[in-house]
Amino acid sequence: MFLPILLFELKYRLRRPATWIYFLLLALLAGLLVTAAGGGFGTGVGVSLGGDGQAVKINAPFSVTIVLGVLSTFGVIVASSLMANPVYRDFEYRTHPLFYTTPITKAGYLGGRFVGSFLIAALVFLGLGLGAAVAGAMPWVEADRFLAHTPPGTYLWPYLIIILPNLLFSGLFSSPRPRSRAIF
Secondary structure (H helix, E strand, O other): OHHHHHHHHHHHHHHOHHHHHHHHHHHHHHHHHHHHHOOOOOOOOOOOOOOOOOOOOOOOHHHHHHHHHHHHHHOHHHHHHHHOHHHHHHHHOOOHHHHHHOOOOHHHHHHHHHHHHHHHHHHHHHHHHHHHHHHHOOOOOOHHHOOOOOOOHHHHHHHHHHHHHHHHHHHHHHOOOOOOHHHO
């Protein structure tokens, strides 16, 4: 029963506007930060990302890691709202008796809900890297503050070592726990 619950959660979340709104908000947040650091808002606005004066470029791996790491910690609130909702939703819509009367294991039910929510949160947090990459390529930023060519791993590595572990731990500690073992 793990796979049907996982697929249901993915289909449900991909149809919800909140998923895409969170994605766009995180992309916009990263894009605005990189635009501000790149001088896109004029000379009066100064944002420094990880010591990126003129020696370290804004889209250098070090700066991208700092940007995505910091923004992913702010996104923990988004991750909590995405990952704590599924089981509560069953109680809100009063469908939990149906799940508790079917031959479903606790691991299949909670695991399918958790993994589905985790995958959706991972998709939503792709917006951080996308927003930062797109903002660095915009014509209104100062080109001399950016590297001419950014290797693809520059955005992938912080996602794998910082964002996904942040999502996993924040999701594990924000997911609901059953009040009683008697219901399973």
